[in-house]
Amino acid sequence: MKVISQPNANPVPDADREVMVNASGFGKFYTDNMVIAQWSEADGWQDAQLQAYGPISLDPATAVFHYGQEIFEGLKAYSQPDGGISLFRPEANAARFNRSAARLALPEMPDGAFTETVMALVRQDRAWTPAKVGESLYIRPFMIATEVGLGVRPSNKATYLLIATPASAYFNVANAVTVWISTEYVRAAPGGTGEAKCGGNYAASLVAQKAAALEGCDQVVWLDAVERKWVEEMGGMNLYFIKGSGADATVVTPKLTGTLLPGITRDSILTVAADLGYKVEEVMLSVDDWRDGVASGEITEIFACGTAAVITAVGMAKSSMGTWQTADGNPGKITLQIREHLLGIQHGIIEDKHGWNVRVC
Ligand SMILES: *Cc1c(COP(=O)(O)O)cnc(C)c1O
Numbered sequence: 001m002k003v004i005s006q007p008n009a010n011p012v013p014d015a016d017r018e019v020m021v022n023a024s025g026f027g028k029f030y031t032d033n034m035v036i037a038q039w040s041e042a043d044g045w046q047d048a049q050l051q052a053y054g055p056i057s058l059d060p061a062t063a064v065f066h067y068g069q070e071i072f073e074g075l076k077a078y079s080q081p082d083g084g085i086s087l088f089r090p091e092a093n094a095a096r097f098n099r100s101a102a103r104l105a106l107p108e109m110p111d112g113a114f115t116e117t118v119m120a121l122v123r124q125d126r127a128w129t130p131a132k133v134g135e136s137l138y139i140r141p142f143m144i145a146t147e148v149g150l151g152v153r154p155s156n157k158a159t160y161l162l163i164a165t166p167a168s169a170y171f172n173v174a175n176a177v178t179v180w181i182s183t184e185y186v187r188a189a190p191g192g193t194g195e196a197k198c199g200g201n202y203a204a205s206l207v208a209q210k211a212a213a214l215e216g217c218d219q220v221v222w223l224d225a226v227e228r229k230w231v232e233e234m235g236g237m238n239l240y241f242i243k244g245s246g247a248d249a250t251v252v253t254p255k256l257t258g259t260l261l262p263g264i265t266r267d268s269i270l271t272v273a274a275d276l277g278y279k280v281e282e283v284m285l286s287v288d289d290w291r292d293g294v295a296s297g298e299i300t301e302i303f304a305c306g307t308a309a310v311i312t313a314v315g316m317a318k319s320s321m322g323t324w325q326t327a328d329g330n331p332g333k334i335t336l337q338i339r340e341h342l343l344g345i346q347h348g349i350i351e352d353k354h355g356w357n358v359r360v361c
Pocket residue numbers: 074197233235236237238261262263264265266305306307308
């Protein structure tokens with residue numbers, strides 16, 4: 001897929017952009033450009049266009065509005081010590097995007113096209129990448145079904161889009177989040193779309209997020225759909241549990257059963273934790289294991305991980321089965337160590353032994 005570049009002729013002036021990058025939050029401001037590419041069953045993928053960021057116009061009968069045929073990704077570009085910029089594991093996002101596409105009956109992208117379009121946008125809008133460690137340029141690729149018509153069928157047209165937004169810290173690192181373990185709602189069931197990164201999963205999760213907020217919680221923890229017993233994920237992030245402490249600690253994460261989203265941060269942490277000398281396990285972990293583990297002191301730390309927030313500690317857990325707290329409720333030592341190590345690799349401060357960083361410019 002070629003990227004035809006016709007960048008924004010009126011980019012945000014330097015001074016205004018700097019104000020936005022410094023007060024970025026998450027998803028508040030978007031860069032000067034975006035990428036768009038069209039696919040049809042008849043003609044396949046057309047060249048991608050890099051053009052000024054702005055609204056797109058769609059017929060009200062476009063498939064995505066009615067049946068939710070949409071997928072997305074999230075990855076980040078990180079500033080490097082020499083002033084350059086690197087992407088973190090973009091090929092892993094590309095592979096997952098194609099797996100999500102297959103599940104949602106959307107077209108897969110040609111080999112290399114995903115990363116090429118991401119590189120083109122980041123190179124063009126590189127000035128929007130914050131320089132500070134822990135901040136980044138968040139890139140959101142997505143694909144929507146664009147056949148016009150209300151008939152229920154896999155769309156014969158699709159549009160791929162790429163937008164980017166400067167991102168400062170998603171959660172305050174010093175604070176642990178409080179979670180609501182939902183026994184009423186489930187995120188994903190066997191045979192469903194839990195492994196795919198699709199908007200529909202999120203649409204169905206928002207009511208539980210609301211219920212969590214009513215309970216005074218920041219986030220929802222999802223249990224498996226069948227037994228409502230096994231811990232799966234937290235909101236849009238994977239979970240980690242630390243058993244024991246110091247050099248003998250074991251770093252544990254729920255096993256990928258087909259209903260969890262296989263996070264790239266989750267996968268990277270399995271490697272980073274082992275590199276740091278910890279035992280690492282992928283297991284089935286129940287709510288009882290969680291409650292009993294924090295009560296006995298066997299579980300010493302809990303954190304959630306994902307591209308947007310990287311790593312955030314989990315302090316208090318509330319549910320219909322009671323309320324309990326991880327250790328003293330504050331982010332733990334190993335949580336912070338893993339976070340710092342991963343961010344160090346992403347920012348080029350710690351050696352990238354596994355070849356995860358892809359240099360853009
Ligand atoms: C995106 C996502 C994650 C985290 O995946 P990363 O690749 O680490 O960003 C976890 N759970 C859900 C439901 C997600 O959508």
